[in-house]
Every structure is written in C-alpha cells, then in structure tokens.
Amino acid sequence: MKLAGARVLVTGGGSGIGRFLVERLDAESAEVCMLERDTARCAEINDLPGGRIKAYPCDVTDPAAVDAALQTVFDAGFDPDVLINNAGIIHSEPLVNMLSRGERVHSRETWRRVMSTDLDSVFFVTSRVVDHMLAKRCKGLVISISSISANGNPGQSAYSAAKAGVNALTLTWAKELGALGLRFAAIAPGFIDTPSTRAALSEAAVTRLQQQIPLRRLGDLQSVYLAVRHVIENDYLTGTVLEVDGGLVM
Ligand code: NAD
Numbered sequence: 001m002k003l004a005g006a007r008v009l010v011t012g013g014g015s016g017i018g019r020f021l022v023e024r025l026d027a028e029s030a031e032v033c034m035l036e037r038d039t040a041r042c043a044e045i046n047d048l049p050g051g052r053i054k055a056y057p058c059d060v061t062d063p064a065a066v067d068a069a070l071q072t073v074f075d076a077g078f079d080p081d082v083l084i085n086n087a088g089i090i091h092s093e094p095l096v097n098m099l100s101r102g103e104r105v106h107s108r109e110t111w112r113r114v115m116s117t118d119l120d121s122v123f124f125v126t127s128r129v130v131d132h133m134l135a136k137r138c139k140g141l142v143i144s145i146s147s148i149s150a151n152g153n154p155g156q157s158a159y160s161a162a163k164a165g166v167n168a169l170t171l172t173w174a175k176e177l178g179a180l181g182l183r184f185a186a187i188a189p190g191f192i193d194t195p196s197t198r199a200a201l202s203e204a205a206v207t208r209l210q211q212q213i214p215l216r217r218l219g220d221l222q223s224v225y226l227a228v229r230h231v232i233e234n235d236y237l238t239g240t241v242l243e244v245d246g247g248l249v250m
Contacts, residue, residue, distance in 0.1 A: 008032050008033075010034045081138060089117045092155045095157050115158060146166045148189070150163035150166070213248050
C-alpha cells in the first residue's frame, strides 16, 4: 500500500508512540485521524497548523463509545485503509507481593483495567473497523502495537497476558481474513524512550537495562515509525509480529 494518501486511523495518538506516529504519517502525506481518551490532547491536535489531523475523543475500553466515535469518523467520510491499535497502558505488579502487610495478591481491579485497555480495546475497535473495510471492499491493514513482554516478563502478569492476546488476535485475523485481502501485523517494541517508559523506570533501572540490550540503548520513536511504514508498504507481509527491541529478545 502506498503511504501517501492512505487513510490511517490511530488509537491513543495523544502522546508517546501514537503522537509520533500521527505526526510522521501526516508529514508523509497520509490522511490521519485518531481516537484518544484525553480531550485536552484531542483539542491540541485539532488546533495544529494546517488542521489536517482529526482527533476524536473516545475511551477505547468502552464498546458503546467506540461504536459511536467510529460512526462519527465514517460519517465524516473517513474510510480507514489502515488501523493502528496503539492505545495502551504499561503496568507492573508482582503476582504475589510477599512484602505487603495487606493484600498480597495482584489487584483484580488493575488486572481488569490493563486487560480492558490493552486487549479488549483492540477487539472492539478492530471488529468495527474491519467490518467497515469489508463493506467498502477495502483491502485494509491492521497494525497492533504489542510488546516484547508478550514473551513473558516477570512482574507484568496483566500486561504480558494482554500483549500475548494481541499477538494471538493478529495471527487469528491474518488467517481468517487473508483470503479477503486484509492484512494484520503486530509491532512489538522493546524499551522505547517515551515519557511512559521514563515514568515506569528509575534512572538506575534504565542504565541496568541498557547493559542487557545488545545495541546498548533504548529505542527511539523513529524506529517504531519505520517498522509501521515498512508494514504498510510491504503488501506481502501479514501475520507477523515484528520486534523492534535492539536485540533484547532473541
Ligand atoms: P503513552 O502513555 O505515552 O501513550 C498512550 C496514549 O494512549 C495516551 O495518549 C493515552 O491517553 C492513550 N490512551 C490510554 N488509554 C486509552 C483509552 N482507554 N482510550 C483512548 N486512549 C487511551 O504510552 P506509549 O509508551 O506511547 O505506548 C503506546 C503503546 O505502545 C502502548 O500500547 C504500549 O503498550 C506500547 N509499548 C510501549 C513501549 C514503550 O517503551 N513506551 C514498549 C512496548 C510497547
């Protein structure tokens, strides 16, 4: 698929990886629209010079809100060629916290919140968008931002399970819908230098981590963008989980 002129819908485009993707895709002449929970960030994007990127407030964990926001997007004449499921939260918590004086087991509430944001949302948004692509006879593409944590990461039960689920959905849909010309891929970043990574890791943890990464540095946002562009442009690529991790998982 040619990137220039492609209509790309991004979830969680308000900050970090999503924000970088919407701005780079727009700069390379894609038509970009996004769903984002944070209304202030939506307003900021809608006010950007040129007004080309359209941001719609939507909490992607709420199926009714997803259906309503997508209907607004479609009614505005935006028929996505590409969906990028990016919205997500990173969460770390041990299965059992043996040092806790109170409840020792992983909070069920945070488990649900992470599964809902990182996995349910992918199902809610993709099912509606794929239905629309099929109705429009569009040979579209769905890219989901997964994580290397899908391989199992100590201290990240919910996050790892959600991202493993995203990979499984990607393979399932690639097999189920490939004959109709639809493609599905996941991109699994390692540690990317974003505000959410910096908030989750201390400076000492970043230094330790860098020593374990074969390329000895955190990834930059451009490395994720280049993977997204590659998946969009390479029409023979489907059912792939593409790791962008400086060699951390191999
Ligand atoms: P971020 O927190 O900087 O950005 C996430 C964006 O998604 C925010 O704008 C947030 O408001 C939005 N969002 C969150 N929940 C939402 C909801 N329910 N509805 C709508 N929007 C919502 O995070 P990031 O680091 O840019 O991560 C983006 C994606 O990349 C996530 O799926 C994350 O799991 C994945 N990822 C990040 C890294 C990393 O190193 N940063 C590594 C691997 C995978």
